Amino acid sequence: MSHPSSEEQRLRAEVTRLRAQVAALEAAAKPGLPAVSPLAPKGGFPDLPPVAGVRLAAAAAGVRYKGRDDVMLAYLAPGTAMAGVTTRSATRSACVLDCEDKLHLTGHDAEGAAIVVNAGNANAFTGDNGRKSVAAITEAVGATLGVPAERVFSSSTGVIGEPLPHDRITAALTQMKDGLQPRNFRAAAEAIRTTDTFAKGAGVTLDLGGEQVSIAGIAKGSGMIAPDMATMLVYIFTDARIAQADLQILLRDLTDRSFNCITVDSDTSTSDTLLLAATGQRGPVLTPGTEAHDSFREGLLKVMTDLAQQVVRDGEGATKFIEIRVTGAASDSEAAIVGRSIANSPLVKTAVAGEDPNWGRVVMAVGKAGVTADRDRLSIRFGDVLVAEKGWVASSYREADGAAYMKNPELVIGVDLGLGDGQATVWTCDLTHAYIQINADYRS
Amino acid sequence: MSHPSSEEQRLRAEVTRLRAQVAALEAAAKPGLPAVSPLAPKGGFPDLPPVAGVRLAAAAAGVRYKGRDDVMLAYLAPGTAMAGVTTRSATRSACVLDCEDKLHLTGHDAEGAAIVVNAGNANAFTGDNGRKSVAAITEAVGATLGVPAERVFSSSTGVIGEPLPHDRITAALTQMKDGLQPRNFRAAAEAIRTTDTFAKGAGVTLDLGGEQVSIAGIAKGSGMIAPDMATMLVYIFTDARIAQADLQILLRDLTDRSFNCITVDSDTSTSDTLLLAATGQRGPVLTPGTEAHDSFREGLLKVMTDLAQQVVRDGEGATKFIEIRVTGAASDSEAAIVGRSIANSPLVKTAVAGEDPNWGRVVMAVGKAGVTADRDRLSIRFGDVLVAEKGWVASSYREADGAAYMKNPELVIGVDLGLGDGQATVWTCDLTHAYIQINADYRS
Structure with missing residues (x-):
């Protein structure tokens, strides 16, 4: 019985390596959805008090x-x-x-x-x-x-x-x-x-x-x-x-x-x-x-x-929890309409999924809401970062600051309309590939 | 110089095969977006008439x-x-x-x-x-x-x-x-x-x-x-x-x-x-x-x-062109609201992307539109296929018919509200992974 040649040994190692690579690529091609949302409360289901009756x-x-x-x-x-x-x-x-x-x-x-x-x-x-x-x-x-x-x-x-x-x-x-x-x-x-x-x-x-x-x-x-x-x-x-x-x-x-x-x-x-x-x-x-x-x-x-x-x-496919705080609206109800317009915008939600501080899309969503708004009084904050004010990007804003903030799993988008005392808070999540994956074949 | 052993030849063939598999999997993992929408008009840019002046x-x-x-x-x-x-x-x-x-x-x-x-x-x-x-x-x-x-x-x-x-x-x-x-x-x-x-x-x-x-x-x-x-x-x-x-x-x-x-x-x-x-x-x-x-x-x-x-x-990521025909509404404007509610529903759009005849989501989108609608007078058609009527799935409907219809690149979703003469047509497209891909990193 002859020893395997060194060339055979080299080829066997190469085959083993390539098989592992194929297996890894195949697994990546069919990403399992996360078993539990990454945004789930830490500590699991809470210890709830007994309710008499x-x-x-x-x-x-x-x-x-x-x-x-x-x-x-x-x-x-x-x-x-x-x-x-x-x-x-x-x-x-x-x-x-x-x-x-x-x-x-x-x-x-x-x-x-x-x-x-x-x-x-x-x-x-x-x-x-x-x-x-x-x-x-x-x-x-x-x-x-x-x-x-x-x-x-x-x-x-x-x-x-x-x-x-x-x-x-x-x-x-x-x-x-x-x-x-x-x-x-x-x-x-x-x-x-x-x-x-x-x-x-x-x-x-x-x-x-x-x-x-x-x-x-x-x-x-x-x-x-x-x-x-x-x-x-x-x-x-x-x-x-x-x-x-x-x-x-x-x-x-x-x-x-x-x-x-x-x-x-x-x-x-x-x-x-x-x-x-x-x-x-x-x-x-x-x-x-x-x-x-x-x-x-x-x-x-x-x-x-x-x-x-x-x-x-637990929003389908969510990777970011987003709080939208609208202030300075003409009324609370107008603030809620603006908040919902931002929260439901697929372009805002995909930007958040991509960790892109794309505040232009927030401006768009305010604009399309159909309520009183004045472009030049509007200001936008990502967390504590003042992004835009007086109808343009804030002079203090650095794209690197916005980009760093967007990496957080929990985000606050603040919009002040500069018009009155109306305010509202809306909670939403981002729009990801997993949402498409879950909903393009829910019944199959 | 010795001939390569048959085992060496077998291993070489295996390495070649695995390398091709890796290349194919790597290409699939980074899907190029289509250079031209699959729904683009055939024949390219039309021959437009000269306009004097x-x-x-x-x-x-x-x-x-x-x-x-x-x-x-x-x-x-x-x-x-x-x-x-x-x-x-x-x-x-x-x-x-x-x-x-x-x-x-x-x-x-x-x-x-x-x-x-x-x-x-x-x-x-x-x-x-x-x-x-x-x-x-x-x-x-x-x-x-x-x-x-x-x-x-x-x-x-x-x-x-x-x-x-x-x-x-x-x-x-x-x-x-x-x-x-x-x-x-x-x-x-x-x-x-x-x-x-x-x-x-x-x-x-x-x-x-x-x-x-x-x-x-x-x-x-x-x-x-x-x-x-x-x-x-x-x-x-x-x-x-x-x-x-x-x-x-x-x-x-x-x-x-x-x-x-x-x-x-x-x-x-x-x-x-x-x-x-x-x-x-x-x-x-x-x-x-x-x-x-x-x-x-x-x-x-x-x-x-x-x-x-x-x-x-040319809708971002579109693979299906959808015409939504709403009839029988209380007014044309209510028909347009219903049509837009269906056309903008991410759950309807992802179902279409998945070629899923999920008419329940059409029912949902009619219901949320906020206009006059009577669940028991509503009827829904996918093309010529009567899917639902009188508050439930049509007795003639076969899921296989709906599923076959959804394979078409151009779809007509017909909704009759059974209330009046109001009608409207809305055109839209499906919501796919490519939309997320395009918009999660538009600026980067």
């Missing part, structure tokens, strides 16, 4: 996904006040219409209530079958938990236009009833994910009138996020004691300051729903104008803002 | 690009009526403001006129320097060609916020004056390109009152295209005889039916300008209400629609 469960009903939970059930004790806001989309889903009807009913607060949510199928644009599925699910939940169907609120999220196999959900109800537990927020949040890369939760504990009151919420959302009119799927629970009418007013007001300030892709979902359940088991009665109501309001806004920002942090 | 020239002034023409000059004979529409952006550029001022001037029609356009620098958001550059250029053009500066219209397209080196343009004027030629449309169209992958031109010859009248136009535009308010850079020339006031009314009306029906990326430019020069050297006087005026109107609309569609066909 709330128990949750999740189950794998096999609606669409395999091998994971896809339904959550929340049981709410008798005496719970329910408030909610839903999308104003003209093509909103059967479960959204059903929630709207039920939120307008009053006089049932003495009885228990429930929320049931599935992921994988939105039950939207499913005609009369959609209504039938909602009725079947809410009636089965009512019968299982011993609450009136009028107090069972349902949501569905996922593909639009396919019939919902609601029998798979109702078949899982007994198992979920047996699994109901307090503090089961994480399992519930995991179960309602679709393209979300992480489960979203936020909570606070407040001292109201010497008693400890909890607020805990969960949310899902990643794409089709532009809740200009309402919000995505969000469920917030509190054991505070507050009248339904006051709760509803508070929720609508705070939605405008939290979920209505975010956008991922300017596309508004058919299924956006935010429900807030107050079980009334802790603390003083919260009457508007009191100090306790103010504290509750502040705590609730904190939870809602946290959840809203988590949805942006 | 119009001469054009182009030059390489080195404003930003190297080794290519980047300035065009058009000389218009005495007697030319000038009409125009410009962007309503609140941050519109110095040259747009200057054009607006000059379009409002009257009484100069007896004198010659000129149009000068540069590519590479938009002279937008350049403060007082912007105004000075426009004055320097238009005065120099006026002096060179012997026309009043009030009759010199300028445009600039390219990067926003950088000072325009206008001396490079004025230095090229004498050369351009000497190079002025009739029918030089193609050179002019080439000179004003930025990210455009092909030069855009369209023309017709009409028989008006027994005399031949020409209309020839050129355009540039590829990204930052959502001329909801006006249009991008377009210059149309005709030797027809028509009063300035009538020309202006006609142009505004036809803009709403052509350039205002397109969108590439929902971002409206700071520089959109459409100028129409009628030299008055051919045919009868075109008085509104006459048959000749109607024929002219029809020919002009044809040229404008052709140019508008060419801009969409």
